[in-house]
Amino acid sequence: MQHQSFIQGRVVVDVGCGTGILSIFCAQAGAKRVYAVDASAIAVQAKEVVKANNLAETVIVLHGRVEDVEIDEQVDVIISEWMGYTLLYESMLGSVITARDRWLKHGGLILPCAATLYLAPITHPDRYNDSIDFWRNVYGIDMSAMLPVAKQCAFEEPCVETITGENVLTWPHVVKHVDCYTIQLNELESVSTRYKFQSMMRAPLHGFAFWFDVEFSGPANSSIITPSQSPLIGLSDDDPVDDIPSKKRTNPNEPLVLSTAPEDPPTHWQQTLIYLYDPIEVEQDQIIEGSVTLSQSKENRRFMNIHLQYSSGGRSFVKESVFR
Amino acid sequence: MQHQSFIQGRVVVDVGCGTGILSIFCAQAGAKRVYAVDASAIAVQAKEVVKANNLAETVIVLHGRVEDVEIDEQVDVIISEWMGYTLLYESMLGSVITARDRWLKHGGLILPCAATLYLAPITHPDRYNDSIDFWRNVYGIDMSAMLPVAKQCAFEEPCVETITGENVLTWPHVVKHVDCYTIQLNELESVSTRYKFQSMMRAPLHGFAFWFDVEFSGPANSSIITPSQSPLIGLSDDDPVDDIPSKKRTNPNEPLVLSTAPEDPPTHWQQTLIYLYDPIEVEQDQIIEGSVTLSQSKENRRFMNIHLQYSSGGRSFVKESVFR
Numbered sequence: 001m002q003h004q005s006f007i008q009g010r011v012v013v014d015v016g017c018g019t020g021i022l023s024i025f026c027a028q029a030g031a032k033r034v035y036a037v038d039a040s041a042i043a044v045q046a047k048e049v050v051k052a053n054n055l056a057e058t059v060i061v062l063h064g065r066v067e068d069v070e071i072d073e074q075v076d077v078i079i080s081e082w083m084g085y086t087l088l089y090e091s092m093l094g095s096v097i098t099a100r101d102r103w104l105k106h107g108g109l110i111l112p113c114a115a116t117l118y119l120a121p122i123t124h125p126d127r128y129n130d131s132i133d134f135w136r137n138v139y140g141i142d143m144s145a146m147l148p149v150a151k152q153c154a155f156e157e158p159c160v161e162t163i164t165g166e167n168v169l170t171w172p173h174v175v176k177h178v179d180c181y182t183i184q185l186n187e188l189e190s191v192s193t194r195y196k197f198q199s200m201m202r203a204p205l206h207g208f209a210f211w212f213d214v215e216f217s218g219p220a221n222s223s224i225i226t227p228s229q230s231p232l233i234g235l236s237d238d239d240p241v242d243d244i245p246s247k248k249r250t251n252p253n254e255p256l257v258l259s260t261a262p263e264d265p266p267t268h269w270q271q272t273l274i275y276l277y278d279p280i281e282v283e284q285d286q287i288i289e290g291s292v293t294l295s296q297s298k299e300n301r302r303f304m305n306i307h308l309q310y311s312s313g314g315r316s317f318v319k320e321s322v323f324r
Numbered sequence: 325m326q327h328q329s330f331i332q333g334r335v336v337v338d339v340g341c342g343t344g345i346l347s348i349f350c351a352q353a354g355a356k357r358v359y360a361v362d363a364s365a366i367a368v369q370a371k372e373v374v375k376a377n378n379l380a381e382t383v384i385v386l387h388g389r390v391e392d393v394e395i396d397e398q399v400d401v402i403i404s405e406w407m408g409y410t411l412l413y414e415s416m417l418g419s420v421i422t423a424r425d426r427w428l429k430h431g432g433l434i435l436p437c438a439a440t441l442y443l444a445p446i447t448h449p450d451r452y453n454d455s456i457d458f459w460r461n462v463y464g465i466d467m468s469a470m471l472p473v474a475k476q477c478a479f480e481e482p483c484v485e486t487i488t489g490e491n492v493l494t495w496p497h498v499v500k501h502v503d504c505y506t507i508q509l510n511e512l513e514s515v516s517t518r519y520k521f522q523s524m525m526r527a528p529l530h531g532f533a534f535w536f537d538v539e540f541s542g543p544a545n546s547s548i549i550t551p552s553q554s555p556l557i558g559l560s561d562d563d564p565v566d567d568i569p570s571k572k573r574t575n576p577n578e579p580l581v582l583s584t585a586p587e588d589p590p591t592h593w594q595q596t597l598i599y600l601y602d603p604i605e606v607e608q609d610q611i612i613e614g615s616v617t618l619s620q621s622k623e624n625r626r627f628m629n630i631h632l633q634y635s636s637g638g639r640s641f642v643k644e645s646v647f648r
Contacts, residue, residue, distance in 0.1 A: 024465050048469030141348050145372030 002256055003218045004029040006109055010076035013037060015066055015099045016092045020046035020059065022079050027058040034058060035075070037099070039065045066095045066102070074105045078180075080112075085160050086272040087117045087212040088188065088294060089304045089323045093178065097185050110180040112214035118172035118261070119195060119210055121288050122163060123203040128279060131155075155207075155275035158306060158323045162270045163209060165263030169199045169282070172261075175210070175292060190295040197288040204279035205288060208308060210272040211262065217255035274321055280312050288312045297322060326580055327542045328353040330433055334400035337361060339390055339423045340416045344370035344383065346403050351382040358382060359399070361423070363389045390423045398429045404436075409484050410596040411441045411536040412512065412618060413628045413647045417502065421509050434504040436538035442496035442585070443519060443534055445612050446487060447527040452603060455479075479531075479599035482630060482647045486594045487533060489587030493523045493606070496585075499534070499616060514619040521612040528603035529612065532632060534596040535586065541579035598645055604636050612636045621646060 008030035014023040017036035023046070026034045036046055036059055043063035050059040062069040078099055082092035093115075100110065131154040135146040173195040199205070260269045282288065290310035297303030304323040309316070332354035338347040341360035347370070350358045360370055360383055367387035374383040386393040402423055406416035417439075424434060455478040459470040497519040523529070584593045606612065614634035621627035628647040633640070 019462075019467060019470060021462060021465060021467075025463075042473075045469050045473055049465070049467050052466045052469055138343075138345060139349075141345060141373070142376045143343060143345075143373050145369050145376055146343060149366075149369055 001025070001029055002216065003109070003111065006218055007031050007077055011035075011073060012077040012079060013071065013075045013099055013103055015078060015080035015095050016082060017046055017061070018042055018081070020049050020061065022081060023059045023061075024050065024053060024055060026077070026079060027055045031058065031077075033060065035069075035071050036061045037066055037069055038063065066099045071103055073103075075103045075108060076105055077109045077111065078104055079110075083115065083212065083214060083269065085269060086158070086210045086294070086304070086306075086323065087115055087176070087178075088191065089272075090302060091188075093180075093183070094185055094188060096180060097183060100180070107219070109219060111216050112258070113180050113217045113255075115178040115180070115212055115214040117175040117178075117191075117210060117212045119175045119193075119208055119292060120172035121169040121197050121199065121205050121282075122167045122207055122209045122273070123169055123201075123279075124163060124167050124206045124273075124275075125204060127161075128204070128206050128275075151277045155277055156321065158321050159273045159275065160270050161273050162266045163262045163273065165261075168209065168262055169201060169203060169205065169288075170197050172211075173197065175294070188296075190293060192291065192293040192295075194291045195289060199282045199284060199286050199288060202284045203282060205276065205282050205312065206279050207273055207275035208292075208310075209262065210274075211260045212269075213257050213259040213261065215255040215257050272323075274306060274308055274319060276310075276317070276319060280315075282312060286312060290316075300324075325349070325353055326540065327433070327435065330542055331355050331401055335359075335397060336401040336403060337395065337399045337423055337427055339402060339404035339420050340406060341370055341385065342366055342405070344373050344385065346405060347383045347385075348374065348377060348379060350401070350403060351379045355382065355401075357384065359393075359395050360385045361390050361393055362387065390419045390426070395427055397427075399427045399432065400429055401433045401435065402428055403434075407439065407536065407538060407593065409593060410482070410534045410618070410628070410630075410647065411439055411500070411502075412515065413596075414626060415512075417504075417507070418509055418512060420504060421507060424504070431543070433543060435540050436582070437504050437541045437579075439502040439504070439536055439538040441499040441502075441515075441534060441536045443499045443517075443532055443616060444496035445493040445521050445523065445529050445606075446491045446531055446533045446597070447493055447525075447603075448487060448491050448530045448597075448599075449528065451485075451599075452528070452530050475601045479601055480645065482645050483597040483599065484594050485597050486590045487586045487597065489585075492533065492586055493525060493527060493529065493612075494521050496535075497521065499618070512620075514617060516615065516617040516619075518615045519613060523606045523608060523610050523612060526608045527606060529600065529606050529636065530603050531597055531599035532616075532634075533586065534598075535584045536593075537581050537583040537585065539579040539581050596647075598630060598632055598643060600634075600641070600643060604639075606636060610636060614640075624648075 007026055009032050011033045012026045012031045013035040015037055017023050017038045020036050023034045023036035043061055047061040050056055050061060080096045082096050084091035132150055135143040135150050175193050176191045260267045262271055293307040295305050297305050306321045308319045331350055333356050335357045336350045336355045337359040339361055341347050341362045344360050347358045347360035367385055371385040374380055374385060404420045406420050408415035456474055459467040459474050499517050500515045584591045586595055612634060617631040619629050621629050630645045632643045
């Protein structure tokens with residue numbers, strides 16, 4: 001609705017439309033035509049929902065993959081709710097790219113236009129206590145023998161959980177900034193970055209949290225934008241690691257941002273936590289540095305491998321986990 | 325510990341010992357010897373836990389199925405935490421029966437000694453509203469077309485959830501009473517009963533809840549009990565359906581009871597809910613009657629089929645669900 005002026009009278013494609021709710025919002029905002037595409041059987045319901053809301057003239061539901069369906073015109077706007085856990089896990093960004101390259105007019109709009117994936121070190125004593133330290137004394141019985149199994153059960157895989165700003169040890173690092181106008185499919189195969197954090201407090205480091213935000217910016221100063229005139233101030237993921245990236249961006253357009261950060265209201269995406277098997281005591285101002293790589297699993301292309309290397313206080317560790 | 329006098333100096337077998345905690349409790353209660361049996365790899369940890377607590381002389385961990393492991397003596401006591409969701413889903417009661425028939429001395433003790441599975445009609449407007457009615461108006465959009473899919477997604481399978489006593493429309497019906505001294509393996513293949521409820525209030529009937537309790541009674545008046553002298557006042561599941569069974573039993577031994585009823589503090593078993601796809605408005609004193617059958621699935625012997633037939637206000641329905 002904030003971009004109604006650009007949607008009014010325009011042709012829209014909704015990538016992965018689900019129930020069709022975003023397509024209907026676009027129709028309500030005055031779109032001339034909306035192609036609602038979904039490969040799943042939900043397209044059947046979307047068609048009925050559209051009909052029940054007397055929008056069958058405007059919203060055309062296409063049951064199929066964006067790679068396969070045919071749309072006989074170029075579109076002005078792409079909308080999509082494509083984001084997965086950790087932004088990229090089971091995400092539909094690839095379909096958005098395909099739709100963009102197949103149908104988007106030069107200067108067309110993509111909503112959301114950009115996404116940023118963040119990483120930050122966290123402390124979470126309650127979680128560690130409940131899952132791990134619990135076994136040290138169970139009704140007076142020493143069950144420490146359970147600790148290795150408990151650590152593996154609790155922390156082998158990434159955990160989708162809600163934490164708060166109080167769990168976060170310092171400003172986050174930008175793992176990946178996605179400009180939806182320019183990102184290419186091959187960039188999604190593997191995302192890698194080096195990070196360097198400086199803890200703002202003395203606390204046990206229990207792991208790292210991922211979260212993301214997405215921006216909804218309209219075209220900048222004209223109704224025609226091109227990739228090179230993108231209204232976004234791109235956050236480069238090639239920033240030197242000793243630059244602490246600021247989460248709050250200054251943008252003359254003040255774009256609408258959907259944030260899944262720990263300090264913001266919880267969403268169904270929550271945050272994704274990578275817990276260490278053993279916490280590391282860090283002092284205030286102590287450096288935590290290393291690298292992280294998110295990549296498609298060879299075992300199953302829907303799985304995501306998270307390779308996390310971290311060093312602090314002269315010791316270095318690697319944590320491998322698989323998002324299944 | 326309440327049965328310490330019977331455990332002291334006796335031989336115990338713990339069926340499905342897990343971490344070994346019940347075996348250790350028995351050792352602490354003075355058992356002469358405890359055989360801790362588990363077929364899963366957790367037996368490795370159980371052995372370590374026993375050792376760490378200096379009980380390796382008393383607690384003998386056996387990694388294997390009760391059908392396969394060898395114990396070269398008869399035992400005085402069987403303990404087991406065998407209960408699954410809906411009491412019988414993925415339960416280890418079969419292993420307890422096997423252990424009893426292989427090793428329990430005539431007059432020996434089984435803890436828990438009995439279990440009772442209950443069924444009651446429930447009302448749950450909040451749950452129905454959140455899962456189903458939600459779709460009638462989503463941000464002003466009529467999404468009623470989603471209702472069939474929503475009902476199937478939400479209510480096709482049994483739901484393990486916590487409800488409260490306020491959700492329950494009337495006294496529960498005893499679906500099955502298990503006397504651990506006398507129950508036979510073939511009784512577990514299929515459990516069937518007819519029920520007749522009289523709603524204590526006017527409310528929409530949203531479904532039915534299962535829950536159970538288990539009793540820990542010692543031997544009655546002597547240290548030797550036989551099945552026919554069982555200290556339990558058995559609740560027959562052949563009671564005439566117009567008898568409203570009382571949940572509170574009067575038992576001179578006042579046995580310790582672990583209850584998973586909605587009016588009692590929640591447990592990890594919660595309750596098992598079978599929701600109707602469409603609620604039925606019932607008046608105060610209205611009769612809800614029918615039958616329920618729990619049986620092993622032919623598709624997969626670990627699955628449990630729940631066949632629920634219910635009639636009220638002159639209409640009759642059947643709900644089939646599978647606990648996977």
